[in-house]
Amino acid sequence: MRLTLLSIVILLTLLTQHSIAKEYKWNNKLTFLGFLKKYHIPQKIYYNMDREDRELIQEIKAGQSYTINWKKGKISTINIPVSDELMLQIKRIKQGYIANYVPIPYKLIEKTISIKIKNGLDKDLYRATKTHYYYKEIQEVYSKALPLNKMKKGDRVIIFYTQRYRHNKPYTSPKIEACLIEINKKPYYGFLMDDNKYYDSMGVKYQRTYTTRFIIPVNYKRISSRFTQSRYHPILHRYRAHLGIDYAARRGNRIVASSSGKIVFKGWKGGYGRVVEIKHPGGIKTLYAHMSRFGKYNRGSYVKQGQVIGYVGTSGRSTGPHLHFGLYKNGHAINPARYVAKRQAKKIKLKGRQYRKLRKIVLHFRPQFREVKRRKNNIVKKESSKCLNCFKRLPPR
Ligand SMILES: [Zn+2]
Secondary structure, three states: OOHHHHHHHHHHHHHHHEEEEEEOOOOOOHHHHHHHHHOOOOOHHHHHHOEEEEEHHOOOOOOEEEEEEEEEEEEEEEEEEEEEEEEEEEEEEEOOOEEEEEEEEEEEEEEEEEOOOOOHHHHHHHHOOOHHHHHHHHHHHHHEEEEEEHHHOOOEEEEEEEEEOOOOEEEEEEEEEEEEEEEOOOOEEEEEOOOEEEEEEOOOOOOOOOOOOOOEEEEOOOOEEOEEEEEOOOOOOOEEEEEEEEEOOOOOOOOOOOEEEEEEEEEHHHHHEEEEEEEEEOOEEEEEEEEEEEEOOOOEEOOOOEEEEOOOEOOOOOOOEEEEEEEEEEEEEOHHHHHHHOOEEEOOOOOOOHHHHHHHHHHHHHHHHHHHHHOOOOOOEEEEEOOOOOOOOOOOO
């Protein structure tokens, strides 16, 4: 009897000491300072941050889910994602709290789609996956260089893609790693390189063409900071991200709409200072930060490419006058350089080290293509047992 009581006591202590992770959703009216206040976390956590770290705070989206680990009824850590790669981690330590950006842990699972075409690529992919996502992505891979909509019975498609999982739930969009389109028995391979673009097996790039054109929105002196999803700063010993391009420019220089669209935000955004956001077709949004003053257009108005929406400044605690230019596709920050880059007309073929890298990727996928091709039946979103990043089986990129 005494023993049982003792075990109950032990069990209870264990349970109360055990930390519990709870998931929450970021309320759209919640500011970061309001959030700190709510959980009795000193505001100096925010005020001690530098410029780049403060900018990232503004990337916390309404509706974003975040987790709090509770230990003995007290906060032990809070994890708030700010991008696909990084999360802000607030940790309780003896002397209070510390905040750092750290990579979001995830499992990368490889999956396969292999379909013999019956009615057309879009239709068959949709029937198999219940989404148009893969068709759209395939179009991006081949940059509309192939007659995908004319694929006929007997043609085929093979896609190897990866899906990130976090807390056993898929998170962020699936990414095509390699694919094959067969038209009239002629194969067209696409391989993803580390520049986020697709090449055929000989290293020739499938050129991207955009339906919407974007221009550099300011007359600038130099690029003072480039886009990075996540990088480890060897001197600061921490992770940073910069979800846009900083164009250093003279104070008061005109900032123009990079492409035509509707102004969906005009106002103050913490570390970004005075901000204008424009929504464009195709799920794209552009952001212009640190303005000294706004242009005449208001929220809700439509602006044409090249129309003045504001003027260069340093609002929001930036170092020198510059424009922070961000570009988002379906809410995900992507490198604006991918969109404002000049259209390249001539063929691009990888050489030297880059070419050897591509060939390694081709060899990595070759046995997988061979295996899938051998099968007669369709494969749809088959989950391979491979957790690529757990076992270091990532493509050699
Ligand atoms: Zn910036």
